[in-house]
Amino acid sequence: MLILFSTSQPAPAAAQDVPLSGLGRFEGWRENALIGYGLVTGLAGSGDTRRSGVTRQALRNVLNRLGTTVTDDQISSRNVAVVMVIATLPASANVGDRIDATVSSIGDARSLAGGTLLMTPMLGPDQHPYALAQGALVAGGYSFESDLNQQQRNYPTTALLQGGATVETAVDAHILKANGEISFLLSDPSFGTAQHIADAINGRIGFGSAVAQSADEVKVRYAGDPAQLTAFLARIEAIQVKPDSTPRVVVNERTGTIVAGGEVQISSVVISQGDIKITIKAENVASQPGFVSGFASDVRSLVVTNTKLDVDDSVGDTVVRFPNTTVADLVQGLSHAHVNTRRTISILQAVKAAGALHADIIVQ
Known part of the structure; x- marks a missing residue:
């Protein structure tokens, strides 16, 4: 089947003005990772088993700090689990602010549902405590087992501590450097976009206020007055520029998803698509000899394998001819030709290899 598509080349989509707050961030304005190690109690027999020595040791340490001395033989409950606690500290946080935390089992617990996290210090990369986590957990699943029968939904060994971590050490981002410079970092490096940003800042603040240092940094x-720095940064974030667009085609082979900008161009190309399906079926048949009285060591079953091979030569082969067009037109044309999404992804990769697709293909 031959299908010809005659499409005129559309005009590239005009770039839209975007505020600087959507194109990047100021250097120093970043979140920080926190981590902690603690215990979850109150589990209904779904905690760590006695094989987990670290759980018994952690429980002994907690009880010793509370004035109770116990031995290993006195700890046999499965209502306790040892966990890792992670959270993200905002770039600016005050003492008393509450943040979310995620709790994950590191032992052999079956479920954290219904558990309560004991007071756990949350450490930063410098090993200093910045928050304390404690409270009831919310698990998004369950796991029940009885007489070798098990029912499980989602992953109950990970739970959420909603607003359960309290900030104990105030943090503030240092954006203004000692030399009086501020660095704006682009999330998507581009020399053109960096120059557009520098020109826009110079036009709003004053000539010489900004310079494009590289494809991903603009110095301001x-x-x-340092007290007016917040107002100055707000003025910069509100500046709008037209970023340079990078032609990209993102494909996800697992889900069969294709995402591409409407302006991604394709040179004149001819696509021939077809396939031959080969199916091999093997069937094992046991030939059992009839009843033989007594014992005969030389009589045994015979296993026979029958193999069937089918070759299906597809009758829906497609040849598609495209003039200079876009990825959107190509995908639409292949869809009219009844080419499924996964084959369309293979075609896009082949067109890119042939040098006719003028964009980067990102495979997820």
């Missing part, structure tokens, strides 16, 4: 000079 600030000589005003």
Whole structure:
């Protein structure tokens, strides 16, 4: 089957103005990872088993701090689990602020549902405590077992501590450097976009205020009152520019998803698509000899394998000819030709290899 598509080349989509807050961030304004190690109690027999020595040791340490001395033989409950606790500290946080935390089992517990996390210090990369986590857990699943029968939903060994971590050490981002410079970092490096940002800042603040240092950094000079820095940064974030677009085609082979900008161009190309399906079926048949009285060591079953091979030559082969067009037109044309999504992904990769697709293909 031959299908010809005659499409005129559309005009590239005009780039939209985007505020600087959507194109990047100021250097120093970043979140920080926190981690802790603690115990979850109150589990209904779904905690760590006695094989987990670290759980018994952690429980002994907690009880010793509370004035109770116990031995290993006195700890036999499965209502306790040892866990790792992680959280993200915002770039600016005050003492008393509450943040979310995620709790994950590191032992052999079956479920954390219904458990309560005991007070757990949350450490930063410098090994200093910045928050304390404690409270009831919310698990998004369950796991029940009885007489070798098990029912499980989602992953009950990970739970959420909603607002259960309290900030104990205030943090603040340091954006203004000692030399009076501020660095704006682009999330998507581009020399053109960096120059557009520098020109826009110079036009709003004053000539010489900003310079494009590289494809991912724009330096801004600030000589005003440090108390007015927040207002200055707000003015910069509100500036709008037209970023340079990078032609990309994102494909997900697992889900069969294709995402591409409407302006991604394809040169004139001819696509021939067809396949031959080969199916091999093997069937094992046991030939059992009839009843033989007595014992005969030389009589045994015979296993025979029958193999069937089918070759299906597809009758829906497709040849598609495209003039200079876009990925959107190509995908639409292949869809009209009844080419499924996964084959369309293979075609896009082949067109890219042939040098006719002028964009980067990102395979997820």
